Every structure is written in C-alpha cells, then in structure tokens.
Amino acid sequence: xxxxxxxxxxxxxxxxxxxxxxxxxxxxxxxxxxxxxxxxxxxxxxxxxxxxxxxxxxxxxxxxxxxxxxxxxxxxxxxxxxxxxxxxxxxxxxxxxxxxxxxxxxxxxxxxxxxxxxxxxxxxxxxxxxxxxxxxxxxxxxxxxxxxxxxxxxxxxxxxxxxxxxxxxxxxxxxxxxxxxxxxxxxxxxxxxxxxxxxxxxxxxxxxxxxxxxxxxxxxxxxxxxxxxxxxxxxxxxxxxxxxxxxxxxxxxxxx
Amino acid sequence: xxxxxxxxxxxxxxxxxxxxxxxxxxxxxxxxxxxxxxxxxxxxxxxxxxxxxxxxxxxxxxxxxxxxxxxxxxxxxxxxxxxxxxxxxxxxxxxxxxxxxxxxxxxxxxxxxxxxxxxxxxxxxxxxxxxxxxxxxxxxxxxxxxxxxxxxxxxxxxxxxxxxxxxxxxxxxxxxxxxxxxxxxxxxxxxxxxxxxxxxxxxxxxxxxxxxxxxxxxxxxxxxxxxxxxxxxxxxxxxxxxxxxxxxxxxxxxxxxxxxxxxxxxxxxx
Numbered sequence: 001x002x003x004x005x006x007x008x009x010x011x012x013x014x015x016x017x018x019x020x021x022x023x024x025x026x027x028x029x030x031x032x033x034x035x036x037x038x039x040x041x042x043x044x045x046x047x048x049x050x051x052x053x054x055x056x057x058x059x060x061x062x063x064x065x066x067x068x069x070x071x072x073x074x075x076x077x078x079x080x081x082x083x084x085x086x087x088x089x090x091x092x093x094x095x096x097x098x099x100x101x102x103x104x105x106x107x108x109x110x111x112x113x114x115x116x117x118x119x120x121x122x123x124x125x126x127x128x129x130x131x132x133x134x135x136x137x138x139x140x141x142x143x144x145x146x147x148x149x150x151x152x153x154x155x156x157x158x159x160x161x162x163x164x165x166x167x168x169x170x171x172x173x174x175x176x177x178x179x180x181x182x183x184x185x186x187x188x189x190x191x192x193x194x195x196x197x198x199x200x201x202x203x204x205x206x207x208x209x210x211x212x213x214x215x216x217x218x219x220x221x222x223x224x225x226x227x228x229x230x231x232x233x234x235x236x237x238x239x240x241x242x243x244x245x246x247x248x249x250x251x252x253x254x255x256x
Numbered sequence: 257x258x259x260x261x262x263x264x265x266x267x268x269x270x271x272x273x274x275x276x277x278x279x280x281x282x283x284x285x286x287x288x289x290x291x292x293x294x295x296x297x298x299x300x301x302x303x304x305x306x307x308x309x310x311x312x313x314x315x316x317x318x319x320x321x322x323x324x325x326x327x328x329x330x331x332x333x334x335x336x337x338x339x340x341x342x343x344x345x346x347x348x349x350x351x352x353x354x355x356x357x358x359x360x361x362x363x364x365x366x367x368x369x370x371x372x373x374x375x376x377x378x379x380x381x382x383x384x385x386x387x388x389x390x391x392x393x394x395x396x397x398x399x400x401x402x403x404x405x406x407x408x409x410x411x412x413x414x415x416x417x418x419x420x421x422x423x424x425x426x427x428x429x430x431x432x433x434x435x436x437x438x439x440x441x442x443x444x445x446x447x448x449x450x451x452x453x454x455x456x457x458x459x460x461x462x463x464x465x466x467x468x469x470x471x472x473x474x475x476x477x478x479x480x481x482x483x484x485x486x487x488x489x490x491x492x493x494x495x496x497x498x499x500x501x502x503x504x505x506x507x508x509x510x511x512x513x514x515x516x517x518x519x520x521x522x523x524x525x526x
Contacts, residue, residue, distance in 0.1 A: 010285075030300060
C-alpha cells in the first residue's frame with residue numbers, strides 16, 4: 001500500500017484500444033475519400049468531350065444555363081445604362097471571324113428565315129433603319145473578363161419581330177455572318193430583350209468594318225461572344241442553332 | 257481506502273490513488289472530444305474544393321490578367337508573372353477554367369452553407385465567434401508566435417487569434433460567393449453587383465478574397481505543423497489527448513458529495 005506510484009501519464013488499455021480503433025476508422029475514411037476524389041477527378045477528365053468540354057462539366061454548364069433561364073432571367077432585368085460621356089471613344093474590338101470578305105452595304109441583305117414557313121424575308125439596310133431608332137450606353141462585357149462602356153445605336157430586335165410579324169414562339173434565334181464563318185445561337189427571351197439591338201451606329205456614326213459594318217448584334221444580357229458582327233442571316237428555329245464559341249468549350253448560354 | 261472517481265466518459269477507469277501527497281504527482285490522460293464529425297467532413301470537403309476553385313479561377317483570370325501593385329510607375333507585384341503561368345500550366349484555358357469554376361462553385365457554396373448552418377444549429381458557433389477579449393488575445397498570440405513575447409493561453413478550444421481567423425474565413429467565403437455571383441450574373445443580379453461597388457470592383461474583390469484564402473491557407477498550414485500531431489489528429493479522428501491532474505484537492509469529500517448526483521460514478525477500491 002505504501003509503494004509510491006510514479007507520476008503516470010500512460011494510457012489505460014481501454015483508452016489505447018479506443019484510440020487505435022477511432023484513428024483507424026477516421027484515417028481510413030479520409031484516405032478512402034482522398035482516393036475517390038482523385039479517381040473521380042481523373043474519371044471526369046477522361047470523359048468524352050461535348051463541344052470541347054468533358055461531358056460532366058458540359059452538363060453542369062447546361063444546368064446552370066437552364067437555371068438562369070428559368071429562375072434568374074427576366075426581360076425586366078435591364079443592363080445598367082450610362083451617360084454618353086462615359087462611353088469609350090473607340091470601342092474595343094476583339095475577333096474578326098466572319099469579316100474576311102469585302103462588303104458593300106448596297107449589296108448587303110439581311111435574310112430572316114422562319115423554319116416553319118421556309119420562305120425567307122429579305123431586308124435591306126434602309127428597311128431596318130426605317131424602324132424606330134434605339135440607342136444604348138451600357139457596360140459591354142467580354143468573356144475574357146474585361147468590360148467597357150460603349151454607345152450603340154440601332155433598332156430593337158423585338159421591334160423587327162413586331163414590325164414584320166415574325167413568330168416569337170420558336171425556342172431559338174440563330175445568326176450567322178454572310179460567309180457563315182461566325183455564328184451564334186440565342187434563346188428567344190434574350191433575343192427579345194428590350195436592350196437587344198440590331199446596331200448600325202457606334203458613337204452616333206456608321207459602325208466600322210472591324211465592328212461589323214453594316215449591321216451587328218448588341219445583346220447586353222450576353223457576353224461579347226454572342227454579339228455577332230456583320231449579320232447575314234437570322235434563323236428562327238426550335239433546334240438549337242450552332243454557336244461558334246460554344247463549339248470550342250464555352251458555355252452555350254453565356255448569359256449575364 | 258476507497259476512492260470515487262467521476263469520469264466523464266462513463267467508462268470505468270481504474271486508478272490507484274494513495275495518500276494526498278502521492279496523489280499530487282499523478283496525472284492521467286483524457287480523451288477529449290474536439291471537432292465534431294460534421295465539422296471534420298465540412299473541413300476536408302472544403303479543402304480540395306477550394307483548391308479547384310482557386311486553380312480554375314486562375315485559368316479564368318489569365319484571360320484578363322490586369323492586376324498589379326504599383327507605387328508611382330514602379331510595379332511592385334504583377335499578378336502574375338509569366339513564369340507563374342508557365343509553371344502551373346494556366347495559359348489559354350479560359351473555357352476549361354469556366355467549366356470547372358461554375359461546377360465546383362456549387363460544391364463550395366453548398367458545403368459552406370451547410371457548415372454555417374451546422375455551426376448555428378449545434379451551438380458550435382460560440383467556440384468560433386470572437387468575443388470582447390479576442391482581439392487583445394490575438395495580439396498576444398501573434399507576439400508569442402513571432403517569438404517576441406511568451407504567452408500561454410487558457411485551455412480553451414480556440415484562442416482569440418483562432419476565433420478571429422476562423423470567423424474571418426467564413427465571412428470571406430460568403431464574400432467570395434457574393435462577389436462571384438455578382439461577376440457571374442451582373443445583369444440578372446445587378447442589385448448585387450451595384451451593392452458590391454459595380455462589376456469591375458466586384459472582380460477585384462473576388463480576386464483579393466482569393467489572395468486572402470491563399471494567405472490563410474499558408475498560415476493555417478504552418479500553425480498546424482507547429483501545433484503538432486495531437487492537434488492535427490483532432491481534425492481527422494475528432495479527439496485530442498489531454499493530460500489532466502487527477503488530484504482535485506479534498507478529492508474524497510468532493511466526490512462523496514457528488515454521489516447523489518446523476519453523473520455516473522464508478523467506485524473502485526484498493
């Protein structure tokens with residue numbers, strides 16, 4: 001009874017067993033989790049590509065686009081507008097796909113195809129300019145991450161629809177350059193957004209060749225990649241139109 | 257001689273105690289629960305997810321890498337130098353970056369929101385939220401960690417510096433989520449972009465928060481290494497081992513009085 005017990009910091013057998021068991025379970029779970037993470041990551045990266053993006057990520061982009069269209073998007077949501085003095089004197093250009101050929105506005109025509117009727121509507125620049133002019137000064141946003149306040153003038157695409165009694169019950173609007181080198185697909189709601197313009201003026205002047213003379217799209221609710229220059233054809237369709245950048249890995253929706 | 261031993265773990269633990277003088281020398285080790293299972297899951301899910309978010313964010317940032325810290329006309333830091341992009345293979349992968357970023361953002365947001373919800377519901381938040389003394393204590397901890405002035409904090413789950421750091425990182429997470437949403441949908445969520453100072457400012461904020469996460473990660477890593485195995489294991493297995501003096505003064509009297517208590521008490525005799 002009087003044997004001194006030295007200061008003890010040893011664990012009881014029970015505690016030791018307990019610690020071993022819990023460590024084993026926990027570290028095994030962590031290891032298993034890490035392994036599944038790595039395997040899952042490799043699996044995702046090895047999946048077949050859909051338009052330049054591996055299938056699982058492509059479906060996430062589609063889901064995000066769908067959620068934006070159904071939950072967030074409204075034609076009442078407007079891009080903020082600015083005074084004209086805030087606009088860039090020389091709007092930035094980025095990309096010239098579809099602008100290779102020489103163009104003369106006198107030869108140029110806009111062809112609008114209703115895929116249910118099949119008989120295309122052809123408009124010359126004067127037809128479009130005859131509609132009420134709309135101007136907008138807004139913050140143009142490039143998918144690369146830059147933005148610039150720009151001043152554009154033209155006619156609302158929705159006014160073109162109204163004036164020519166074009167049907168608005170198609171799901172998509174496709175647009176392409178006369179040489180078909182550049183093309184975009186838009187959901188109908190965004191095409192009919194009150195700030196979506198067929199533009200023929202920049203800072204009050206005819207737009208330049210680099211900016212898509214004679215007529216380009218200005219669609220503030222989308223990234224710049226959807227703002228097609230030098231429109232040749234507009235097609236109204238229920239099948240999703242091809243989209244130049246969406247084929248190269250980008251989100252088809254590209255909405256802001 | 258009979259000793260009553262009240263044990264939190266409700267498991268009979270047998271210790272041999274003798275005279276009061278000998279009792280003073282004895283220590284025992286307790287297994288103390290530190291991080292709840294849920295917190296450990298949130299932590300270890302968040303780590304790789306945040307890593308993917310930062311990596312894919314860099315793939316996106318590369319496409320318009322305009323930020324730098326300048327004094328006058330001298331560039332102090334350029335975000336980022338050429339070698340940085342080359343070393344991490346970050347070039348010309350904007351589409352790739354966006355696809356990963358807008359997929360993993362869901363995991364980041366959901367995991368983070370569940371974590372905060374858990375903190376609130378479980379009451380764990382009170383271990384993390386800073387209190388009046390946290391700032392002063394954080395300063396002492398900082399001086400101690402920089403080997404300037406020694407400071408031993410009370411035996412509490414998180415000291416003032418930790419409380420401030422862990423609360424900040426939660427707020428930063430919310431900040432990243434909100435600034436990210438403002439850049440992602442600046443027209444549908446134009447009120448949010450406006451509230452955060454506009455599209456360009458929100459992009460800068462998003463970038464700075466990311467730098468903040470990197471700083472947090474580095475300091476956190478250093479501190480975890482410094483704190484050692486016992487502390488690290490707690491974030492995996494949940495418990496810490498704590499040496500406790502097993503000799504409350506007047507143990508016999510105190511413990512007799514707790515017999516009537518509801519605490520499970522296991523008598524051991526020697």
